[in-house]
Amino acid sequence: MLTFDGGQMTLDCLDSLLATDWPTDKLQIVVVDNGSLDDVAERVRAEYPQVELVEPLENLGFAGGCNLGMRPPGEHEFIALVNNDATVEPTWLRPLVDVANSAPDIGAVSPKMVFADRFLGVDLVVPGVSTSKSGKPEKGVRVSGVRIDGVRADNRVSFNEDFYGADQPDLEIGEELGRWTCGRGSIFISLDPGEARPQTLSLRLSNVEHRTVTLSSATAQQTIETDIEAQWFDIALDGEPFDVINNAGSNLYRGGFGGDRGFLERDLGQYEQPAEVFAWCGGAVLLKRDYLEQVGLFDEHLFLYYEDTDLSWRGRLRGWRYLFEPTSVVRHRHAQSSGVGSPTFRFYTERNRMLVLAKNAPARVALRAGLGEIRRFVRSTLSGYVGRPIRLQMPERSVPAHRRRVLTSYLRLLPAMLRDRRATEPVVSRRDLMTSWEVTK
DSSP states (O other), rough: OEESSHHHHHHHHHHHHHHHHGGGGOOOOOEEEESHHHHHHHHEEEEEEEETEEESSOOOHHHHHHHHHHHSTTTEEEEEEETTEEETTTTSHHHHHHHTOOTEEEEEEEEEEEEOOOOEEEEEEEESSSSSSSOOOOOOOEEEEETTHHHOOOGGGEEEEBBBOOOOOOOOGTTTTTBBBEEEEEEEOOOOOOSSSEEEEEEEEEEOOOEEEEEOOOOOOEEEEEEOEEEEEEEEOOOOOOOBBEESSSEEEEEEEEEEEETBOOSSTTTOSOOOEEOTTTTEEEEEEHHHHOOOOOTTTSSSSSSSHHHHHHHHHTTTEEEEEEEEEEOOOTTTTTTTTTTHHHHHHHHHHHHHHHHSHHHHHHHHHHHHHHHHHHHHHHIIIHHHTTTTTTOOOHHHHHHHHHHHHHHHHHHHHHHHHHHOOOOSHHHHHHHHHEOOO
16 A cells, blocks of 8 residues: 555555455555655554555655555565555455456456445436537536535535536636536535535536526436526435445546546446456556566556556556456545646646557557647647737746646657567557457547
């Protein structure tokens, strides 16, 4: 388990690991403190003498910190990674080991990861509008404000994958956020165990034209009329709380994007069957020693994000398989370290996706990704420093600066990726592998 200023989350995770249903003489727990400034290392030393603590005294990133804890594997047959912002159920480990032992070519087994919180939800449906974001974009309804029992609480609100990414709210007309659905979308409200259950969700909705929208919760449903001018609408938050999927194994999406299978879907039993998956998620996984000895550990050039996709892909090229086992359950607080959408998150995910493609993907896919980043850099620079002044607007510096940082870091590390690519002798065609596993999101 890797921790970086994890605080109480780290200790909660440690307590859950120590409650694992497994012989204590055959289970070693290693905590790598990745240069934290909090007091977790001192508390682990004082309160958990049975736990091995490793302190590099610097932040080695997820890749470097995990490698330090995994190296060398010693006599262990398996190594499990569990994020410090997760907690495991006592029975989580045994089914993973059983599945891993079922065939010699299984390199890793993923548990079902659900979000730590439980949720209530509301669905929004716009009849006649496409329910998919693939193909020609078509917007459904715009959500520009959310209230829970009359109180703004954006940190408790999640939008599922049927929403487009967040855009800039227009503060002058009272928008607090900006999210468009496609034909449908779901909003989840996290439940705080220490507070009374919320009763009403209020949504500020608008549209590109007059459109009918259906709002529904577990038993309540209403049809409303939306227009260009935003209005507030209320719906009851009823029904039983439910879990939301964080990861049921990992997919390879079109364009070489790695992503969580089932991400932000209600857990309605749709992932209750074991399945082979393209990749595993480093947030919680059981890795076979033989697999790591053949394929290697994480690429420390990546530092943070996509290192699990890279190691999965490298193993796939050598003939290893990965399975998802739903009877093993882990609860996870998602992206607590860097925050989804933060500058750190965006930099590493955008850069590392291209680096992983350069190392593992068919040459045409890798080249297209690199050239695409060059085009994005040029366009953002011309728009920010030339186009805006021509329109008598102030230059936009943040977007070109971000694109320049991503591109220069990618180009600096590209030779190392290409060396690793040349050193790989795949037993599976890169093209065939990507064709077999690439899915449309």
